[in-house]
Amino acid sequence: MKIATWNVNSLRARADRVEDWLRRTDADVLAIQETKCKDENFPWELFENNGYEVAHFGFSQWNGVAIASRVGLDDVERTFPDQPTFGKGGKDPVQEARAIGATCNGVRIWSLYVPNGRALQDEHMPYKLEWLRRLKENAAGWIADDPQAQVALMGDWNIAPLDEDVWDIDYFHDNELTHVSGPERAAFEAFVQAGFSDVVRPHTPGPGVYTYWDYTKLRFPKKEGMRIDFTLASPALAQRVTGAWIDREERKGKGASDHAPVVVELD
DNA sequence: ATGGTCGCGAGGCGA
Numbered sequence: 675m676k677i678a679t680w681n682v683n684s685l686r687a688r689a690d691r692v693e694d695w696l697r698r699t700d701a702d703v704l705a706i707q708e709t710k711c712k713d714e715n716f717p718w719e720l721f722e723n724n725g726y727e728v729a730h731f732g733f734s735q736w737n738g739v740a741i742a743s744r745v746g747l748d749d750v751e752r753t754f755p756d757q758p759t760f761g762k763g764g765k766d767p768v769q770e771a772r773a774i775g776a777t778c779n780g781v782r783i784w785s786l787y788v789p790n791g792r793a794l795q796d797e798h799m800p801y802k803l804e805w806l807r808r809l810k811e812n813a814a815g816w817i818a819d820d821p822q823a824q825v826a827l828m829g830d831w832n833i834a835p836l837d838e839d840v841w842d843i844d845y846f847h848d849n850e851l852t853h854v855s856g857p858e859r860a861a862f863e864a865f866v867q868a869g870f871s872d873v874v875r876p877h878t879p880g881p882g883v884y885t886y887w888d889y890t891k892l893r894f895p896k897k898e899g900m901r902i903d904f905t906l907a908s909p910a911l912a913q914r915v916t917g918a919w920i921d922r923e924e925r926k927g928k929g930a931s932d933h934a935p936v937v938v939e940l941d
Numbered sequence: 942a943t944g945g946t947c948g949c950g951a952g953g954c955g956a
Contacts, residue, residue: 683947683948683956684947684948684949686948686949687947687948687949708948708956710948710949711949735948735949735950735954735955736949736954736955790955790956792955792956832956888946888956889945889946889947889956890944890945890946890947890956891944891945891946892944892945892946893946931947932946932947932956
């Protein structure tokens, strides 16, 4: 079985690319982030025409997550339990469309779009950290309740766990940028402490290996990227991983998402 | 040359 995650940065703008990619890659499951649409604008036919069931959680032009599967799509869950809400500047808190889960051929897949954080002192940063903490609390419980549980936490984590996961760590620290701060890295490491592991890095060692390149500043041609898209697997699922790769080719050319798809192969 | 881009949706926000 082949499972993948991809922040597509608008599914409608990327429909042709996503369809070509699914056919080319032959993925069984695709966890999608940033669909940037509501259900009434969702390209359902794209998936149905290619043999995939799909579940979507999105209600505006912001965020939006989905799971497409051709090996079953059961027990769909939109938001995880106690997922934090956010109300900007004291406005009424809303539940953002950042998490959707489904069971696909025995694997509990979560498509996750972790809050960006925006800036170290921004109100979005404590939201990001709390969002991750509560996800981790849930995830730890899932494998505590069932050590054989096969769980894949897939998506755009908006964290670069290692210095080598950005092209120039000094640039990030000197400019007090997010994604590399101690609290963000600790929030990521907490999943590892809970028993989850990054099953892609062993098959795609750095440095210089990234999943995201900013559209601005010619970041892609200059090979200035970030590794921020991850699949964290429960122990039972990690044992099944036979390979993984980052589809850097998909970042090339006109009409590319700023993120590359990441593929995990299971026995 | 110290910027450089996208997407959504119709001006500015988010990344």
